[in-house]
Amino acid sequence: MSETGEAPPAPGRLRRALPVTRAGRLLLISALVLAVGGTGLGTWMAGTWPWPKGRYCWGAWEEDSGPEILGDAAFGEDGGSRSGEETAPTRERPVGSCELTIAGGHKRAFGTEVPADQRVTVEYGPVPEAAKTRLSRLQSDYLRADMAALPDGLPGTVGGGGGLVVLPKSCDTRDGRPTVVTMEASGTLSDGSGAGADLGGTSEVAVLLVAAANRGMEAAGCAPDEPLRADSPVYDQPSESKRHFAASEDLCGIRGLRLDEEKVEESTGAVTRDLHTCSLSGERGHASYLNLAMVAQPRLAAMFDGIVGERPVARGWRGTGSVRGTHAIVRADCAGRPATFLMDSSTDLGHLATFSNAVADRLGCAPIAPEGAAR
Amino acid sequence: MSSPADEPNRDEEPLPAEEEPSGGRRRRWWHWRRLLRGRVRPLLAASLAGVLLGAGGTAWQTQAGPFAPDEVCWGALSRDDLASTFREPENVEAVEAPVLYGDRSFDGPAGRCQLTNSDGDEWSLTARVHRLNNRGQGRSEWIGEFLSARLTPLGGGLLGMASDNRAWLALPDGCLGRPGEFRGPTVVDVAQGNPVGDTEPRTEERDAMARMVVKLVNKVGVELGCKGTIADPVERLPEAARYTRTEKSNALCGIKGLTSGKKRGPEDRPMITKGPGPVRTCDRGINGPQPDRRMMTVEDPRLAGLFSGMALHEGDRVRSNAGYGGLGPNTGVLKVTCQRGETVFLVQAEEARVPGYVRTLFPAYVAAEADRLGCGPLNLKLPRPGGSR
Numbered sequence: 001m002s003e004t005g006e007a008p009p010a011p012g013r014l015r016r017a018l019p020v021t022r023a024g025r026l027l028l029i030s031a032l033v034l035a036v037g038g039t040g041l042g043t044w045m046a047g048t049w050p051w052p053k054g055r056y057c058w059g060a061w062e063e064d065s066g067p068e069i070l071g072d073a074a075f076g077e078d079g080g081s082r083s084g085e086e087t088a089p090t091r092e093r094p095v096g097s098c099e100l101t102i103a104g105g106h107k108r109a110f111g112t113e114v115p116a117d118q119r120v121t122v123e124y125g126p127v128p129e130a131a132k133t134r135l136s137r138l139q140s141d142y143l144r145a146d147m148a149a150l151p152d153g154l155p156g157t158v159g160g161g162g163g164l165v166v167l168p169k170s171c172d173t174r175d176g177r178p179t180v181v182t183m184e185a186s187g188t189l190s191d192g193s194g195a196g197a198d199l200g201g202t203s204e205v206a207v208l209l210v211a212a213a214n215r216g217m218e219a220a221g222c223a224p225d226e227p228l229r230a231d232s233p234v235y236d237q238p239s240e241s242k243r244h245f246a247a248s249e250d251l252c253g254i255r256g257l258r259l260d261e262e263k264v265e266e267s268t269g270a271v272t273r274d275l276h277t278c279s280l281s282g283e284r285g286h287a288s289y290l291n292l293a294m295v296a297q298p299r300l301a302a303m304f305d306g307i308v309g310e311r312p313v314a315r316g317w318r319g320t321g322s323v324r325g326t327h328a329i330v331r332a333d334c335a336g337r338p339a340t341f342l343m344d345s346s347t348d349l350g351h352l353a354t355f356s357n358a359v360a361d362r363l364g365c366a367p368i369a370p371e372g373a374a375r
Numbered sequence: 376m377s378s379p380a381d382e383p384n385r386d387e388e389p390l391p392a393e394e395e396p397s398g399g400r401r402r403r404w405w406h407w408r409r410l411l412r413g414r415v416r417p418l419l420a421a422s423l424a425g426v427l428l429g430a431g432g433t434a435w436q437t438q439a440g441p442f443a444p445d446e447v448c449w450g451a452l453s454r455d456d457l458a459s460t461f462r463e464p465e466n467v468e469a470v471e472a473p474v475l476y477g478d479r480s481f482d483g484p485a486g487r488c489q490l491t492n493s494d495g496d497e498w499s500l501t502a503r504v505h506r507l508n509n510r511g512q513g514r515s516e517w518i519g520e521f522l523s524a525r526l527t528p529l530g531g532g533l534l535g536m537a538s539d540n541r542a543w544l545a546l547p548d549g550c551l552g553r554p555g556e557f558r559g560p561t562v563v564d565v566a567q568g569n570p571v572g573d574t575e576p577r578t579e580e581r582d583a584m585a586r587m588v589v590k591l592v593n594k595v596g597v598e599l600g601c602k603g604t605i606a607d608p609v610e611r612l613p614e615a616a617r618y619t620r621t622e623k624s625n626a627l628c629g630i631k632g633l634t635s636g637k638k639r640g641p642e643d644r645p646m647i648t649k650g651p652g653p654v655r656t657c658d659r660g661i662n663g664p665q666p667d668r669r670m671m672t673v674e675d676p677r678l679a680g681l682f683s684g685m686a687l688h689e690g691d692r693v694r695s696n697a698g699y700g701g702l703g704p705n706t707g708v709l710k711v712t713c714q715r716g717e718t719v720f721l722v723q724a725e726e727a728r729v730p731g732y733v734r735t736l737f738p739a740y741v742a743a744e745a746d747r748l749g750c751g752p753l754n755l756k757l758p759r760p761g762g763s764r
Contacts, residue, residue: 359749
């Protein structure tokens with residue numbers, strides 16, 4: 001017999017809202033089952049399971065969010081693990097760092113070992129106050145010729161193993177030093193020797209770097225209205241380094257740039273109106289002979305504000321400059337804006353003279369160094 | 376109680392055991408009508424509805440079945456993208472050869488897509504994926520058509536250009552690696568009809584071609600290991616190039632001090648690449664795949680590989696402290712190392728039609744352009760006229 005008419009003596013509000021008939025209840029239950037099951041199936045298929053995932057670098061990097069090092073691709077065949085350590089910047093103390101460690105087997109690709117034990121370090125903070133520290137930290141590490149410019153006009157550089165981005169003015173210190181976010185990675189092979197890191201290509205490094213920068217700025221309370229974006233690929237990458245076996249050649253395509261070394265490996269990085277880099281080293285990157293850079297992108301150049309001196313670097317030079325140990329810096333107006341020329345690993349101003357005059361020629365401005373200053 | 380099985384059962388039966396029909400028309404338990412009796416029906420209806428909804432939703436989400444996208448050329452171009460190129464974009468038909476590429480392939484990825492309107496072949500548009508090569512078929516036609524002054528550089532550091540009937544864009548270096556010294560980049564190019572075009576450039580169509588080639592690279596790149604998405608370049612594109620009327624006789628092609636010492640007629644007007652880009656081309660008489668006269672500087676080192684064969688074998692040897700080249704009656708070519716890397720200077724004209732043109736202008740053109748790029752002086756050693764190699 002049907003039970004439908006038997007309403008409970010004092011039905012609660014919920015009870016009244018529910019369907020009265022058995023069929024109605026069944027329909028409701030089946031609909032619910034379908035909805036839950038369907039959603040579950042959908043999330044499973046789309047891989048958007050709603051359980052919390054590992055987050056690193058102040059929450060900027062989420063596991064499986066795209067970049068290779070945040071997914072299973074970072075591990076070798078036997079799987080692996082990720083762990084992180086971090087200090088987030090705050091409004092009171094806008095300095096922070098984070099470290100992501102990936103442990104787990106080693107991949108082999110075409111007979112060469114790709115390290116899967118990797119360590120990625122991100123640092124957030126103003127450029128160092130001391131001139132020498134600043135020069136060695138910024139130029140030697142991030143204005144090398146194996147780095148490309150960040151995409152989408154972002155002020156910074158990126159390479160296969162790390163990069164640097166200069167944050168907007170809102171994050172400058174009170175004394176006007178820009179804040180930068182840097183990222184560096186290193187790998188370890190199975191025999192314990194060090195190796196370059198494999199972060200899945202420069203475009204992914206750029207994405208990781210910019211994500212960390214955005215999160216860091218939020219934490220420090222200086223984020224711009226629109227977050228920084230690096231959607232475009234790193235389109236233009238540095239060419240492979242070129243070997244020279246004669247001391248007489250024009251290195252980095254710069255007439256008259258020579259070293260008294262027999263074997264020189266040359267690499268040219270970005271060559272634009274904003275940035276120009278040239279690195280000279282011994283064979284296979286051993287021994288850095290000379291690093292040269294020109295920076296005219298305003299925010300990149302701002303990293304060197306306050307350490308360019310007040311007088312010409314030597315007699316007859318345009319602009320101002322200073323020499324600090326094996327570093328030299330010169331800033332002069334060129335084609336309507338200040339251009340900063342940097343040299344490291346050498347004390348011979350002749351090299352800087354040759355380089356800056358050639359670049360000035362390319363940019364269409366007057367020579368920086370006087371005639372005869374070039375070697 | 377019991378009820379005839381073929382009647383709709385309006386009563387709710389508490390348990391299957393109690394609802395067994397007792398009459399002679401009792402059906403076997405597996406009969407569909409029995410199976411479908413009672414509470415099973417709403418459940419079934421609900422699940423059917425659920426399945427349909429789910430399937431429909433999935434199809435919609437994954438763009439399958441009736442929701443399949445109406446996009447052509449490897450799924451890169453929508454009908455809207457074809458609107459300024461074809462009169463009836465909805466009737467455009469595509470014939471596609473997929474982009475094939477193996478890691479061991481020597482020739483790089485290759486693919487082809489042809490779009491045709493019902494109007495006939497004349498309005499067909501061909502998109503190709505291929506690696507530009509140092510030698511081989513079609514190389515000089517490609518250089519002639521796709522590096523023409525009619526094409527506007529896409530800007531933003533992109534290795535690509537577009538006109539109202541031609542466009543090309545290289546895949547980012549990050550996908551397949553940066554091309555080496557004797558290899559060109561892998562490009563996607565789009566061509567429609569005659570490369571000559573009208574005297575008045577059609578800017579809207581040029582913009583559509585530029586947009587198309589970026590969309591194609593973004594789509595094709597996914598399969599080739601590219602990361603990131605190239606943004607629409609159209610907003611930053613300058614006006615399309617036209618024949619200039621303001622050339623001075625002592626500044627041919629806008630290069631100060633470059634003069635041929637000859638009187639020029641109105642048909643001599645040059646067209647010069649608009650804005651900075653991978654090449655600076657100055658063409659005169661664009662009446663076919665090759666212009667009548669061309670002076671070109673290939674500034675992007677990734678394209679220099681295309682000219683290495685030419686620089687090695689063309690004409691009599693030209694030597695320089697920074698590179699090598701050749702000078703013949705119709706062509707002067709020099710490949711040198713500049714600040715950006717390998718750079719090529721090229722002067723071309725038909726000796727029979729403009730005697731002495733190449734020989735007169737080549738050294739001066741090279742010197743002026745090397746100076747502009749900050750890689751002079753080159754100390755050219757030219758072959759003696761009529762001399763052998």
